[in-house]
Amino acid sequence: MTQNADRLAGEQRKTFHKRGNFAPVESEQTLDSLQVAGELPADLNGLYVRNGPNPAINPSSHWFVGDGMLHGINFNQGKVGWYRNRYVHTKMLRREGKYLSDDGSVDRTVCVANTNIVRHAGKMLALVENAFPMEVNSDLSTVGSYDFNGKLNSAMTAHPKICPTTGDMLFFGYHFAAPYLTYNRSNAAGELVFSRDIDVTGPTMIHDFAITENHVIFLDLPVVFDMALAMSGESLPYIWSDDYPARIGVLPRNDEAAPVCWFDIDPCYVFHVMNAFDDADGVVLDAARYPKVWQGDNASFTSAYLYRWEIDLIRGTIKEKLLESPAIEFPRTNEGVQGRPYRYGYAPIFDDGIESQQVGRVGKLDWQKNEWQLFDFGEDVAPGEFVFAPAANAKEEDDGYLLGFAYRSAHERSSLYVFDARFNQATPLARVDLPVRVPFGFHGNWMPN
Numbered sequence: 235m236t237q238n239a240d241r242l243a244g245e246q247r248k249t250f251h252k253r254g255n256f257a258p259v260e261s262e263q264t265l266d267s268l269q270v271a272g273e274l275p276a277d278l279n280g281l282y283v284r285n286g287p288n289p290a291i292n293p294s295s296h297w298f299v300g301d302g303m304l305h306g307i308n309f310n311q312g313k314v315g316w317y318r319n320r321y322v323h324t325k326m327l328r329r330e331g332k333y334l335s336d337d338g339s340v341d342r343t344v345c346v347a348n349t350n351i352v353r354h355a356g357k358m359l360a361l362v363e364n365a366f367p368m369e370v371n372s373d374l375s376t377v378g379s380y381d382f383n384g385k386l387n388s389a390m391t392a393h394p395k396i397c398p399t400t401g402d403m404l405f406f407g408y409h410f411a412a413p414y415l416t417y418n419r420s421n422a423a424g425e426l427v428f429s430r431d432i433d434v435t436g437p438t439m440i441h442d443f444a445i446t447e448n449h450v451i452f453l454d455l456p457v458v459f460d461m462a463l464a465m466s467g468e469s470l471p472y473i474w475s476d477d478y479p480a481r482i483g484v485l486p487r488n489d490e491a492a493p494v495c496w497f498d499i500d501p502c503y504v505f506h507v508m509n510a511f512d513d514a515d516g517v518v519l520d521a522a523r524y525p526k527v528w529q530g531d532n533a534s535f536t537s538a539y540l541y542r543w544e545i546d547l548i549r550g551t552i553k554e555k556l557l558e559s560p561a562i563e564f565p566r567t568n569e570g571v572q573g574r575p576y577r578y579g580y581a582p583i584f585d586d587g588i589e590s591q592q593v594g595r596v597g598k599l600d601w602q603k604n605e606w607q608l609f610d611f612g613e614d615v616a617p618g619e620f621v622f623a624p625a626a627n628a629k630e631e632d633d634g635y636l637l638g639f640a641y642r643s644a645h646e647r648s649s650l651y652v653f654d655a656r657f658n659q660a661t662p663l664a665r666v667d668l669p670v671r672v673p674f675g676f677h678g679n680w681m682p683n
């Protein structure tokens with residue numbers, strides 16, 4: 235390639251989030267009569283909502299900074315109710331206030347709330363990792379910024395973990411200035427009952443973490459705050475560092491004020507954890523691992539593969555291994571096995587990196603058989619994250635359904651696909667065909683009635 239063609243390819247790569255089905259949709263809609271192909275399960279009762287960037291008036295210099303838009307579909311006894319898409323009506327959307335002041339202080343009520351949506355203690359919270367949550371209603375209208383009644387003193391990750399035993403919601407917040415990392419726990423009633431700072435090497439970007447029955451696992455990895463990028467205002471101010479050590483930290487849940495035990499690992503980055511659990515001598519962590527990401531610039535992504543870290547807390551050792559898997563992102567499990575030994579994981583397959591989103595496959599991993607089963611949507615259909623919805627009276631871990639949006643490029647429309655999570659035939663049970671596009675986004679959750 236000539237230098238000019240190289241430069242053009244580089245520019246194309248950096249702006250992938252503005253084209254095709256990454257581009258925003260223009261209006262908020264409520265659609266009541268939706269076409270369904272196939273048969274929806276009669277025990278699917280609830281709301282599926284997915285969040286993602288849909289830049290309205292902000293300049294969207296990076297895929298991660300567009301204004302958050304929620305896309306929801308509700309289900310009742312085998313029938314589909316409405317589809318709605320709604321902006322999270324943030325101060326950022328209204329251009330009110332400033333996240334960062336000239337003196338370096340931040341206003342965490344100013345945010346894009348574009349990354350995830352969770353429900354805990356009856357509250358639905360739209361999340362982005364540098365700010366407070368935004369509370370929303372079940373009709374996807376916005377209530378406003380939520381700081382746990384004034385108790386939250388850090389940002390909140392977009393990947394909190396809800397313990398299936400205690401009902402507690404565990405989460406962290408990271409920041410470009412000290413304290414760089416704060417751990418928080420809200421009890422099952424939604425009260426913030428514990429917060430503490432965690433010592434990390436520097437201003438690392440931490441997107442996800444993990445819990446087990448007895449431990450909290452932190453990722454202190456070499457994507458770090460970059461002042462020059464921040465001053466330029468042109469991009470996300472985080473980039474790969476060759477100098478920053480990569481570590482995994484483990485904190486006991488029964489002694490949350492205890493020191494964190496840190497373990498050095500090979501340099502890498504993890505956006506998303508699949509799951510973690512306790513074993514006899516320590517903890518096991520499974521995650522989608524990038525050998526390197528955002529080196530030189532933070533506009534594009536390479537491919538991530540499933541890794542397992544086995545941490546022996548008695549001997550103080552850590553082992554890591556690459557597992558046989560396709561390139562994955564957005565890994566999920568049945569939420570009922572969060573932090574527990576588990577058998578199944580689910581993930582879309584991104585052979586050419588996440589920005590391509592062209593390879594139309596979703597996979598189910600069976601750890602017991604050490605085998606992936608894949609469903610191929612075909613060339614013109616591009617799936618995103620798929621989430622697990624348990625069946626009524628579920629007995630096995632995979633008794634339930636997988637739900638997710640996929641973009642059908644030939645029609646320039648999106649559909650919500652529903653699979654039987656047992657994947658026996660690996661064909662969708664049903665497909666809700668929307669007369670609109672749902673832009674590629676980040677994360678969603680199933681919220682049963």
Ligand SMILES: [Fe+2]
Pocket residue numbers: 349392393441505506676677
């Ligand atoms: Fe994420």
